[in-house]
Amino acid sequence: MGTVIEIDNLVKRYKELIALDHLKLTVEEGEIFGLLGPNGSGKTTAINCILALLYFDKGSVKVFGEEIQPNSYEIKKKIGVVLQNVAVFEELTVQENIDYFCGLYIGDKKLRKQYVEEATVFSGLEDFRKFYPKKLSGGLLRRLNIACGIAHKPKLIIMDEPTVAVDPQSRNRILEGIQELNRKGATVIYTSHYMEEVEQICSRIAILDKGRCVAFGTSEELKGMIKTGEKIHLEAAGLLPFHLEEIKELRHVYKVDYREGMLEIRCSGGKHNLVHILDYFGKREIGFGRVYSELPTLNDVFLEITGKELRDSAE
Amino acid sequence: MFFRLYKYSIFQSVRCKLVLFWNVIFPVVLGTLFQMTFGGYVEEQVIFRRIPVAYASEQEDGAFGQLLKGLEEDSELVKVQTAEYKKARQLLKEGNVEGVFCEEPDTGDVTLIVAEQGVNQTILNSILKQYQRAKATFSNIGRENPAGIQAAAVRLEEERRYLKAGSVTEASMDCLLDGFYSLIAMTCLMGATSGLSAATDFKADATSLAARRAVAGASRMSMLLPDLAAKITMQFLYAAFSICYLSFVLGVELGEHGGLMFLTALVGSALGIMIGFLVGVVGKYSYGVKEGLCIGFMLVSSFFSGLMFQSMARIVEMYAPALNQVNPATLIAKSLYSLNIYDNLGPYFHCMGNMVVLILVLGMASFLLVRRERYAAV
Ligand SMILES: Nc1ncnc2c1ncn2[C@@H]1O[C@H](COP(=O)(O)OP(=O)(O)OP(=O)(O)O)[C@@H](O)[C@H]1O
Numbered sequence: 260m261g262t263v264i265e266i267d268n269l270v271k272r273y274k275e276l277i278a279l280d281h282l283k284l285t286v287e288e289g290e291i292f293g294l295l296g297p298n299g300s301g302k303t304t305a306i307n308c309i310l311a312l313l314y315f316d317k318g319s320v321k322v323f324g325e326e327i328q329p330n331s332y333e334i335k336k337k338i339g340v341v342l343q344n345v346a347v348f349e350e351l352t353v354q355e356n357i358d359y360f361c362g363l364y365i366g367d368k369k370l371r372k373q374y375v376e377e378a379t380v381f382s383g384l385e386d387f388r389k390f391y392p393k394k395l396s397g398g399l400l401r402r403l404n405i406a407c408g409i410a411h412k413p414k415l416i417i418m419d420e421p422t423v424a425v426d427p428q429s430r431n432r433i434l435e436g437i438q439e440l441n442r443k444g445a446t447v448i449y450t451s452h453y454m455e456e457v458e459q460i461c462s463r464i465a466i467l468d469k470g471r472c473v474a475f476g477t478s479e480e481l482k483g484m485i486k487t488g489e490k491i492h493l494e495a496a497g498l499l500p501f502h503l504e505e506i507k508e509l510r511h512v513y514k515v516d517y518r519e520g521m522l523e524i525r526c527s528g529g530k531h532n533l534v535h536i537l538d539y540f541g542k543r544e545i546g547f548g549r550v551y552s553e554l555p556t557l558n559d560v561f562l563e564i565t566g567k568e569l570r571d572s573a574e
Numbered sequence: 575m576f577f578r579l580y581k582y583s584i585f586q587s588v589r590c591k592l593v594l595f596w597n598v599i600f601p602v603v604l605g606t607l608f609q610m611t612f613g614g615y616v617e618e619q620v621i622f623r624r625i626p627v628a629y630a631s632e633q634e635d636g637a638f639g640q641l642l643k644g645l646e647e648d649s650e651l652v653k654v655q656t657a658e659y660k661k662a663r664q665l666l667k668e669g670n671v672e673g674v675f676c677e678e679p680d681t682g683d684v685t686l687i688v689a690e691q692g693v694n695q696t697i698l699n700s701i702l703k704q705y706q707r708a709k710a711t712f713s714n715i716g717r718e719n720p721a722g723i724q725a726a727a728v729r730l731e732e733e734r735r736y737l738k739a740g741s742v743t744e745a746s747m748d749c750l751l752d753g754f755y756s757l758i759a760m761t762c763l764m765g766a767t768s769g770l771s772a773a774t775d776f777k778a779d780a781t782s783l784a785a786r787r788a789v790a791g792a793s794r795m796s797m798l799l800p801d802l803a804a805k806i807t808m809q810f811l812y813a814a815f816s817i818c819y820l821s822f823v824l825g826v827e828l829g830e831h832g833g834l835m836f837l838t839a840l841v842g843s844a845l846g847i848m849i850g851f852l853v854g855v856v857g858k859y860s861y862g863v864k865e866g867l868c869i870g871f872m873l874v875s876s877f878f879s880g881l882m883f884q885s886m887a888r889i890v891e892m893y894a895p896a897l898n899q900v901n902p903a904t905l906i907a908k909s910l911y912s913l914n915i916y917d918n919l920g921p922y923f924h925c926m927g928n929m930v931v932l933i934l935v936l937g938m939a940s941f942l943l944v945r946r947e948r949y950a951a952v
């Protein structure tokens with residue numbers, strides 16, 4: 260297993276604004292690498308640097324072991340790109356678009372025909388071959404964008420938020436498709452601000468904020484980095500401040516929030532947290548409604564590390 | 575790969591209805607309007623109405639005065655009023671005459687003063703030109719070979735007859751033809767907008783499509799050249815179509831050198847495309863602004879070649895001859911015009927040469943601008 264992408268101390272400024280601040284990342288062969296971050300965190304900028312589209316101020320970007328340049332066509336031939344903004348020809352049909360882009364990589368006519376067909380099926384566009392992009396719905400357009408990027412069966416696939424505006428069903432299909440491409444040997448870089456997606460398919464994740472990589476690892480590792488091990492929600496009316504104080508004294512509990520009859524208790528790792536809490540409510544004879552417990556999400560990771568919500572800024 | 579990309583680029587152009595509309599409908603409508611209004615105008619105004627002129631000279635029987643008198647009597651082309659210089663200018667100012675011919679009694683030099691430019695003035699000008707040519711011949715022969723004077727006098731007489739017979743309609747038709755040539759020039763230059771779109775599909779910081787193409791595994795030139803070739807092809811077809819429409823449907827006699835006319839259409843289209851391409855790769859203005867620039871340039875260029883106002887090219891020739899050497903629309907129109915009126919192809923190839931140089935200059939400038947391959951921002 261080799262290293263596919265190596266980004267070292269990458270600095271990119273847009274005039275005053277620092278979009279990438281000494282970014283350091285490595286992507287290993289065969290993985291699905293998630294780049295997670297809110298709007299404006301620098302995901303697209305990082306990808307454009309990997310593709311040698313942008314000048315950058317400092318640092319280096321190596322792809323397949325070589326510093327990539329705009330004219331590194333041999334390297335670029337091995338990369339499949341799905342850019343954030345849909346990029347297709349308005350005047351060409353679905354099939355022609357896929358053929359156009361595939362043809363920029365694959366010269367052999369017969370092979371190309373087969374690849375175009377496979378990409379059409381892969382993205383579920385069989386019924387729309389002769390459609391012009393204008394006639395496609397937003398989700399179908401996204402799928403066409405993906406098909407144009409991956410038709411030539413690249414070794415490295417770079418996808419920048421490919422599932423924006425795609426309905427959940429198609430989204431799942433796309434995610435499954437990506438996993439299948441990965442099983443067939445493609446390394447994938449996937450950016451998104453939907454943490455569920457990233458959590459679902461990515462083997463390793465880097466969390467970006469303001470151009471810096473603030474956390475890095477598998478989703479388990481990331482969750483292990485933060486204090487929260489479990490979040491317990493409990494519906495209870497009329498709790499008094501001293502109740503909250505007492506709850507906070509319970510084992511493992513480190514943060515208590517009470518808002519509009521809903522109690523949120525954060526516990527660090529450890530077992531039987533829920534039992535302890537329910538015990539307390541029994542002892543005090545306080546009635547309660549719904550109770551549920553959840554494991555931390557990547558959002559919690561982001562929240563703890565940066566002090567802000569990933570989701571809020573992302574929608 | 576070239577032909578596949580070329581094919582798709584052609585598809586792209588053909589399927590863009592708006593481009594098709596402007597390139598096909600516009601010349602047809604404008605050409606038809608021309609023919610309807612000016613076609614009739616020429617006959618009515620020029621053939622059937624005498625042009626009032628004033629003749630100012632100290633002596634009654636100057637050589638040119640004789641010629642004018644002859645023209646008045648034989649061909650009913652002009653209506654001559656003899657007056658002294660001041661009076662003649664007054665007549666011109668009041669609009670009673672369309673031009674004033676002044677003859678120097680000693681040298682026989684004649685000058686023409688007109689108040690405005692139009693078909694009539696062009697005819698007067700052409701009378702003067704004919705006279706000057708005849709006079710030059712006459713005096714040359716006289717100096718070198720006194721015996722030839724007789725022959726030259728005969729020639730002068732012939733010139734006069736020629737003026738009387740053919741030149742009237744020809745001079746006026748020339749004006750109208752200029753309009754049609756400018757129209758063809760404009761059709762070629764409409765390619766500027768296509769050249770512009772080739773640029774926006776190419777510059778990665780212009781559109782996401784261009785960015786997508788820039789990161790693909792093919793060299794940028796291998797994508798650009800088929801695009802440009804396709805756009806030039808399409809523009810050539812549009813220009814060829816207007817030539818055919820003008821000559822076969824409207825029956826305009828554009829000239830005999832059909833093949834060379836199409837060559838002009840091809841080179842002119844390439845010129846139009848390259849103008850648009852350069853506009854497209856310069857600076858970071860929005861597409862709308864650049865499109866406006868292209869259309870504006872096309873109109874101004876066509877205007878100076880005489881699209882709206884047929885004697886414009888001659889006026890420019892008088893006051894800023896250098897402009898006529900570089901103005902794309904004038905070059906295209908003039909090369910067509912040269913085919914029609916000159917016996918040799920020298921002037922034609924002069925115009926074509928200028929166009930090729932322009933294309934090379936535009937190409938070089940664009941190339942220097944797109945040479946960098948990374949962008950500060952996309
Ligand atoms: N062309 C540009 N010119 C100036 N600033 C830019 C440009 N593109 C991006 N930026 C800035 O750089 C920062 C990073 O932007 P980038 O597009 O990389 O973020 P992102 O993580 O991809 O966000 P999103 O989730 O919205 O796609 C942002 O603050 C943005 O405003």
Ligand SMILES: [Mg+2]
Pocket residue numbers: 302303304343419
């Ligand atoms: Mg982005």
